[in-house]
């Protein structure tokens with residue numbers, strides 16, 4: 198009973214999320230969101246890199262930041278995908294209260310809704326990486342890729358991001374509409390602390406611990422190491438740790454963040470019920 | 482197994498209002514000491530003006546909102562402590578809003594919700610067809626819900642509530658905002674469904690007197706968060722049977738006040754409603770002879786009588802009897818403090 202409730206919550210939510218996300222009745226809009234936006238983000242980075250390093254695209258730093266930026270697309274996509282479902286269902290579709298009274302597992306429902314963003318996000322990540330490989334000299338030697346490490350890290354990371362998204366969904370539940378962009382906002386704030394586009398060593402010393410505390414830091418490091426091992430190893434930040442050690446740290450931090458997120462969601466959910474916020478729509 | 486579908490004990494809800502910085506935090510009593518019991522198989526009505534607390538009560542009974550005092554049981558389980566036992570057995574529909582996923586067709590919207598309740602897919606599709614047929618929109622089954630009119634969207638939402646065959650179904654103003662034809666469809670649908678499902682319980686809120694009178698086995702009249710009376714429509718009206726009730730349409734009242742009318746001997750109740758065509762008075766008189774005094778008063782104030790009928794009491798009169806004002810007046814007087 199319990200598992201079937203959880204499973205159908207997740208499965209139906211993923212189906213619904215996919216129908217909404219893949220609404221490509223307007224292929225132009227779809228192209229803008231999943232191709233143009235990530236590519237222009239990458240382009241800005243490439244141009245800035247080119248200017249600062251006077252065109253030194255052969256340096257190991259370039260694939261490091263290019264891949265970091267590409268995978269970082271997942272952070273915003275997955276976290277927002279989960280938390281935005283609250284805003285969508287409450288304000289736009291006016292269905293959140295009907296979901297809440299249904300015999301479903303609400304956290305799994307929200308995670309399912311985020312699943313669709315993961316798929317769309319994957320398209321953007323893939324396109325960005327392929328662009329790098331074919332046009333920008335980002336060298337990925339397929340024979341040397343550590344696929345096992347890649348998929349394990351990717352999976353754990355996505356689950357971790359989805360759970361953080363759940364925490365943001367909790368905040369969204371107890372706040373007003375404009376805070377629905379909280380996912381993108383948090384993603385942007387974490388960008389500098391995750392070693393996405395520069396090694397953590399660049400940060401002032403007193404800020405570095407924030408980066409070391411973020412599971413995203415280790416997640417990006419593992420993805421880079423699995424795809425372009427020798428390049429990633431060239432960076433001092435985590436060079437004294439082995440892949441396995443980093444994986445261990447990432448799993449530990451992911452469990453910690455995941456548990457805290459679920460706990461915070463439960464508290465917010467309780468507050469929402471106490472204050473009648475589940476069906477509250479914003480009046481302008 | 483208990484025969485009660487809904488039971489509340491001293492149920493209360495206070496909202497904390499976030500005032501602006503200058504004012505202190507205010508509290509609003511939305512529900513107070515509500516004690517209700519609804520039997521299995523009943524069609525129970527909650528009748529009250531805007532802000533009476535009807536939606537608040539439904540939100541508590543459907544586990545969406547915690548009460549601040551008392552407790553409530555629905556389908557045998559406590560809504561606060563055992564929501565997971567309540568939810569599979571209930572469903573809820575609020576009228577006057579268009580909900581649903583515009584990208585999905587009517588069938589897809591309904592099917593998705595049935596899946597959340599674990600209804601086997603094939604059976605769900607059969608139910609969807611049958612219910613859409615009953616409510617008169619089977620031809621729109623494959624229309625995207627964004628392409629439906631507001632009224633049809635509301636009908637779809639109503640079908641969503643019945644689709645999961647809940648033991649207890651809550652309908653919050655199901656006919657709000659519908660045109661006369663659609664209202665009739667919905668009422669007919671509700672009655673037909675209950676006839677076919679005698680074990681099912683339905684709690685309906687409305688501020689249409691006629692709707693409560695026509696549909697409900699029992700009605701609770703609620704105002705400012707309190708249940709003032711609860712009985713069958715017939716029994717409620719019988720309280721007033723001793724009075725003679727007159728409905729009088731007049732020209733403008735020229736300063737004649739409600740107080741002046743009730744001050745007349747043997748006039749027990751007077752309610753004044755301004756309508757588009759003039760003024761409407763509802764008078765309850767102990768003796769018909771008191772009418773003469775009222776007419777006399779009109780003459781003094783130069784008020785003309787356009788129309789005068791004596792009629793059977795309605796729930797509207799019951800409301801006036803309990804509250805001292807008509808429901809329309811109560812709504813105009815604004816939100817309770």
Ligand SMILES: Nc1ncnc2c1ncn2[C@@H]1O[C@H](COP(=O)(O)OP(=O)(O)OP(=O)(O)O)[C@@H](O)[C@H]1O
Nearest residue numbers: 472473496511530531532533534535536537538816
């Ligand atoms: N979330 C909330 N926060 C603060 N006050 C609220 C909230 N929800 C409702 N109220 C107030 O509680 C009172 C009862 O509201 P409720 O919606 O239950 O009335 P109702 O009988 O359903 O009215 P209507 O016929 O307008 O739907 C009203 O005064 C309303 O303003």
Ligand SMILES: [Mg+2]
Nearest residue numbers: 535536537653
């Ligand atoms: Mg209401």
